[in-house]
Amino acid sequence: MSTTNPPLPEFDIDPRAFRTLADAQMGVELDTGDMILNLGPQHPATHGTLRLVVRLDGERVIAADPVIGYMHRGYEKLVEFRTYPQITTLINRIDWLSSFANEVPFIDAAEKLMGVEAPPRAQYIRTILTELSRISTFVLFLGEMGLQVGALTPAFYGFRDREHVVNLIESVTGGRFHPNFNRVGGLKDDLPWGWVNETRTVLKKIYDACDVFEDLVAGNEIFAARTKGVGIIPPEIGAAYGVSGSNLRASGVDWDLRRDGAPYLVYPDLDFKVWTHPDGDSFARYWVRLQETRESCRMVLQLLDAMPSGPIMAKVPRIIKVPEGEVWTEVENPLGQMGYYVFSKGATGPFRVKIRSASFSNVSILPWMLRGVFVPDVITILASLYFILGDIDR
Amino acid sequence: MTDVTPTDSGESPETGTSTAVEESATDAAAEIPDPHALDDAHAELLARFEDELGAAVLDTGKAFGMPIVRVQRTEWRRAAEVCRRTLDCDFLSFIAGIDWMPAPKEGGDDAGGDTSSPVQPTETTYGVTGSDGRFQVFARVQSTTHNYGLTLKVDVDADALLVQSWVPVYPGADWHERETWEMYGFVFEGHPALRHLYLPTGFEGHPLRKDYPLLSRVVKPWPGLVDVEAMPGGDDDAAEPAAAEPAAAEPAAAEEAS
Numbered sequence: 001m002s003t004t005n006p007p008l009p010e011f012d013i014d015p016r017a018f019r020t021l022a023d024a025q026m027g028v029e030l031d032t033g034d035m036i037l038n039l040g041p042q043h044p045a046t047h048g049t050l051r052l053v054v055r056l057d058g059e060r061v062i063a064a065d066p067v068i069g070y071m072h073r074g075y076e077k078l079v080e081f082r083t084y085p086q087i088t089t090l091i092n093r094i095d096w097l098s099s100f101a102n103e104v105p106f107i108d109a110a111e112k113l114m115g116v117e118a119p120p121r122a123q124y125i126r127t128i129l130t131e132l133s134r135i136s137t138f139v140l141f142l143g144e145m146g147l148q149v150g151a152l153t154p155a156f157y158g159f160r161d162r163e164h165v166v167n168l169i170e171s172v173t174g175g176r177f178h179p180n181f182n183r184v185g186g187l188k189d190d191l192p193w194g195w196v197n198e199t200r201t202v203l204k205k206i207y208d209a210c211d212v213f214e215d216l217v218a219g220n221e222i223f224a225a226r227t228k229g230v231g232i233i234p235p236e237i238g239a240a241y242g243v244s245g246s247n248l249r250a251s252g253v254d255w256d257l258r259r260d261g262a263p264y265l266v267y268p269d270l271d272f273k274v275w276t277h278p279d280g281d282s283f284a285r286y287w288v289r290l291q292e293t294r295e296s297c298r299m300v301l302q303l304l305d306a307m308p309s310g311p312i313m314a315k316v317p318r319i320i321k322v323p324e325g326e327v328w329t330e331v332e333n334p335l336g337q338m339g340y341y342v343f344s345k346g347a348t349g350p351f352r353v354k355i356r357s358a359s360f361s362n363v364s365i366l367p368w369m370l371r372g373v374f375v376p377d378v379i380t381i382l383a384s385l386y387f388i389l390g391d392i393d394r
Numbered sequence: 395m396t397d398v399t400p401t402d403s404g405e406s407p408e409t410g411t412s413t414a415v416e417e418s419a420t421d422a423a424a425e426i427p428d429p430h431a432l433d434d435a436h437a438e439l440l441a442r443f444e445d446e447l448g449a450a451v452l453d454t455g456k457a458f459g460m461p462i463v464r465v466q467r468t469e470w471r472r473a474a475e476v477c478r479r480t481l482d483c484d485f486l487s488f489i490a491g492i493d494w495m496p497a498p499k500e501g502g503d504d505a506g507g508d509t510s511s512p513v514q515p516t517e518t519t520y521g522v523t524g525s526d527g528r529f530q531v532f533a534r535v536q537s538t539t540h541n542y543g544l545t546l547k548v549d550v551d552a553d554a555l556l557v558q559s560w561v562p563v564y565p566g567a568d569w570h571e572r573e574t575w576e577m578y579g580f581v582f583e584g585h586p587a588l589r590h591l592y593l594p595t596g597f598e599g600h601p602l603r604k605d606y607p608l609l610s611r612v613v614k615p616w617p618g619l620v621d622v623e624a625m626p627g628g629d630d631d632a633a634e635p636a637a638a639e640p641a642a643a644e645p646a647a648a649e650e651a652s
Contacts, residue, residue: 068591068592069590069591069592069593069594072592072593074601076577076602077601077602077608078608080497080511080608081511081512081608081611082511082512083512112429112458115429235538236484237565239484239485239486239538240478240484240485240486240564240565240566241486241564241565241566242485242486242487242488242564242566243566244485248538253538255485255538255539255541260541261541262459324519325457325522326457326521326522327457327458327460328457328458328460328534328545330487337487339487339488339534341488341490341532341534343492343521345514345515345519346515347512347513347514347515348512348513349511349512349514351514352492352493354488354490354492354532356487356488356534360569361486361487361488361566361569364566364568364569365566368565393592
């Protein structure tokens with residue numbers, strides 16, 4: 001009983017392969033096998049629990065796969081079991097650095113469906129608090145971005161200056177991070193005494209802080225070397241991935257929903273500039289947010305000057321029942337385009353709400369962006385995209 | 395809105411005051427615009443979309459200034475291509491699904507059950523542009539240069555659950571379709587890898603379907619029902635509700651890490 005081996009297939013071998021193999025064996029050129037590195041789920045640059053599985057060839061990333069969902073809370077399911085006033089509590093926790101800005105589009109959606117309009121003073125206070133949320137979010141970013149490239153000092157400035165703004169929000173709403181201050185048809189409360197003057201003082205501080213950040217971080221040679229030309233998002237690719245907000249404006253797309261979208265709050269009455277940067281790299285994203293912080297200060301000052309008096313609550317029924325219909329509201333949140341698609345069937349709660357959060361789309365470009373970058377640059381890219389995990393895992 | 399009605403102004407058209415009333419009446423009529431009316435840019439966008447796709451557009455509608463189109467299932471990807479290449483809608487906002495079936499009441503209508511959640515109507519309605527079945531996928535695209543946007547809807551066959559994927563047109567559709575797949579079970583044809591996004595690998599069920607119960611309310615009744623339970627210290631089995639406490643699966647609020 002004899003068995004014969006099957007004949008060997010004939011290979012057409014490239015002679016260069018042998019040479020490479022030989023080199024590797026001789027130690028002339030070491031073969032660098034791929035290595036898989038887990039970044040996270042806990043990492044200071046991720047603002048929550050984002051895991052990034054990167055495949056490395058030496059120091060270079062050849063593939064990256066973000067793993068999200070560690071903090072998924074299922075808000076789109078939960079809101080179907082809540083009434084409209086209860087839902088603002090939940091959606092506060094989507095982007096927890098600018099909670100007030102999350103509430104506004106949802107309340108706006110309910111008001112549109114009901115045909116209710118908040119009184120002008122309520123609209124002004126909403127706009128002021130939205131812009132203050134933006135300032136507090138961005139000031140933290142301006143400091144923390146330094147931390148991600150190894151500069152410790154700016155982070156302390158960032159936290160210090162954000163504290164002023166958070167205190168302002170707290171003195172109006174009672175909550176430092178989760179105000180839950182919007183009501184369908186207006187606001188819970190009016191501004192406290194002396195708040196307007198205090199705000200002017202704080203805005204002066206923030207304005208000065210922006211100068212500090214401009215000198216300390218943006219003007220720093222090492223910072224520029226680490227961020228310029230790193231993590232470039234071409235405008236058409238960014239838009240196709242749904243990247244929005246400052247990240248897209250840093251790629252030269254002149255698009256800001258406060259100016260270009262459907263009119264909301266009192267933004268049509270304000271005089272402000274939309275900042276863009278042509279480069280689209282990490283530095284551009286830092287620079288655009290720096291300018292937008294100053295612009296927000298200017299906007300709040302305008303609003304404080306033009307604030308009307310009057311009621312802060314429109315007449316709404318005691319039990320909020322929203323008529324049947326569907327509505328999409330989108331606003332420019334600190335992190336990008338935030339929207340709610342609300343389907344109502346005439347009940348006290350929505351039938352279905354699609355929550356479009358900015359960070360989800362901003363982060364979905366990471367597999368494309370991280371291809372070919374070096375490992376230390378991954379951190380600066382993550383930091384410069386500036387996402388909040390609650391905004392991804394909603 | 396004023397209380398002036400046309401009959402008031404019609405009775406005495408000669409006097410000066412009544413002309414003012416008449417004016418305000420016409421103003422009032424003009425001031426109640428259709429909240430759904432499209433502006434010129436959106437109306438033109440809708441017309442161009444219909445021109446491009448022709449018979450593939452099943453229905454059009456509008457909601458608060460936003461045009462909505464429902465396209466045929468076989469033309470879903472071509473609709474995306476038209477949006478991106480012809481209509482300059484370069485920005486993909488989102489893709490999501492919806493289940494139009496009313497949620498069955500937990501434990502039947504007489505069970506009492508969860509009294510806190512809003513009571514939805516029991517008949518099935520299908521929104522602005524209608525639907526021919528229980529499931530739909532809807533998406534929104536926008537233009538970063540022309541300041542307009544469009545909502546697209548497509549019906550999903552409840553038996554086949556197949557939808558054409560948009561990934562070849564908008565690369566950002568990847569994550570949105572993965573999310574819709576795990577939440578509703580729709581299979582996106584042409585998607586490179588439908589893997590779980592939010593939920594753990596191997597998760598069974600499609601949580602956003604209406605017949606999937608909210609598990610935290612199944613595990614533990616809503617605390618609003620505490621009235622009918624024994625008060626603490628009042629009965630010998632008063633310790634029992636406290637023992638069931640850890641099962642609460644409400645979202646934790648301790649997220650202010652940064």
